[in-house]
Amino acid sequence: MVLMSKIEKILEEYIVEKNNPLKDNPLAEIVRNDIPKILADYLDDDKYLVKGSVGQGQWAHIPWIAILIKK
Secondary structure (H helix, E strand, O other), rough: HHHHHHHHHHHHHHHOHHHOOOOOOOOHHHHHHHHHHHHHHOOOOOOEEEEEEEOOOOOOOOEEOOOEEEE
16 A cells, blocks of 8 residues: 555654754655655545645754644
């Protein structure tokens, strides 16, 4: 399953990757773009918004992915 492999990659590499620049980081792109796109495919996009983040300007202690109700 693609989603599971991407989550495993984050779990395995996040702590090490936090020592690298955040800008244009491939692991950050997985959290910000890849996983939200995968999850959004299973949700009603008129009702839900999926966002992910690893921080802004510097790495967050914990990466996050949220499913939000647009209303």
